[in-house]
Amino acid sequence: METSILWHPGPLIDDAEITQVHELAAAAERADGVAPLSEQPLLNLREADDDVVHLLSWWRGSLAGYAQVDRRGPVPSGELVVRPEHRRHGLGFHLLASATARAQERHDGAPSGQEGGGPPAALHVWAHGDLPAARSLAARSGFVPVRELLVLARPLGGPDEHPFPDVPADLRPRTFVPGADDAAWVRTNARAFAQHPEQGRLTVDDLRARTREDWFDARGLYLLEEEGGGDPVGFVWTKIPDALDAPTGAPHPEGEIYVVGVDPDAQGRGLGRLLTAVGLAHLARAGVREAVLYVDGDNTAALRTYERAGFSRRTADVQYAAAPPGPTGR
Template sequence: METAILWHTGPLIDDDEVAQVHALAADAESVDGAAPLSEQPLLNLRARTDDVVHLLTWRSGELAGYAQVDRRGAVPSAELVVRPAHRRHGLGFHLLASAGDRAAAPAGAAEGEDTEDGAPDAGQGVVPGTTPLRVWAHGDLPAARALAARSGYVPVRELLVLERPLGGASGHPVPPLPAGLRLRAFVPGQDDDAWVRANALAFASHPEQGRLTVADLQDRTREDWFDAAGLLLLEREASGDLVGFVWTKVPVGQDEAGREGEIYVVGVVPDAQGQGLGGLLTAVGLAHLAAAGVTTAVLYVDGDNVPAVRTYERAGFTRREVHVQYAPA
């Protein structure tokens, strides 16, 4: 069967196309138990940049597969999803091969079509050593591992999802602060530049978090889950310099009987690291979530970030699942 994959840069064409991608992702999550597209690709659906490439393919009148290549980092990254009803026909293989082609292609082209005929040969679309693309597989599902192996990709990074139960607010008081430091809520518009600078310093070596811009921050502040009171800044009393922050996230529309909240990000600038502020800010975030009625706290951390993993384990977090990033062997 011929597989036609349409691709274009910039935002998706209209709200209907955006809705189709969200519906496709929701359909896959209902079957797999893991969301196939993370936050940044969903924000990128409306991004006006030629460095984001959308790849779409239809079967039987519906969106059957979607992939996205983000070329804004040092190494291009991608995420993809195939609708469960259209799996086991090579569609994921073709999407991954086309994503590799888009990652390796020179910038300039805005749209096009990739077409594959018949059954794909193993290794098609991947030339070892020439395609720098890295691809996320959320939940580390067996089908994703099989697709990666067939396409010549190997694991290169793990992102752990940790969780812990929360009791009432009385069990999570706000911890005392070290002398000379104060805690306050983020003020949109006033603190944007300072937060972006502190985040860049705290995550200078992180491939995604460290490159967030003011525009990226403002994209998140427009999301329905954003609450400025849940982004807490730790600063020096004398100078007002920002030394760390904890950002929490509570998705809307949850059942009040079992609400889940996230320690979205904890950051400490380099000259304040090694003083236990990461653990302090984690406790501050847990206190805020508990006060908001959250019953389970979750967070994401790179598996090789040993100091952070140990900090979270001491705070009572255990592993829930793992996301794996693959790259050509």
């Protein structure tokens, strides 16, 4: 197949383009059993600035392949998807090569990930589900695994099996109030995830973009506050993607412990375990049959918490980056 890749920065041009990206991603998910694009790239279709680049390849009026490069962090990240019927013709290889080139500079011409001098940071690309085709493309392109994001799951019974846990007397759980709690949540999230390459840099605008999504329900975002006031010391955010589509009272096949965050100054008090139990209780009361969550494979403390809560590994997403050059002989 003849490959032609068009690219442009910023949000996609119109709703028709956005619809085609969603349809392409849905076709790939039906074929592969895993969504090829994660939440942030989908939000970037409308919300992005010029440091997000969209790469599109068309075939007879249909979107055959799509890739996105986000150059806003210290390390540029990317995701890509090829329509199933257009695979095995080199389109994925060419999309990845083009995305790598786009990652090398910001929209102002400066090297990506660099404030001044030195080589630009290498593109990191997510492979959701780490499918064999993705591993093959990575190997052909000289990319190696650099990060693993585990998908954990556990079955849920009814509310009687997952009661709302007892909370220490000096703490008060309550649900999030959009608008009034935005800035405080962002501050707590930034402290809780200061070392996290994506979660820790969320802004108020990023939060509000998520609250505009169809799945958002403020009743599923719990803040944990100390009696003396101040910013929350922790929070648990749940997500039920199909909640609006299901009849009232109908069970939901799957719900997510979307984020659990604890302020570093409050760690060591078992709040991660407490907040996870709060999230599971909320999902059980909502009729969710299975809970899922995502956690970095090297986050041993969080993994212990979730394993104690009954979670086990379902699958993994793997992030790849170009292999560093080997030693040169003399």
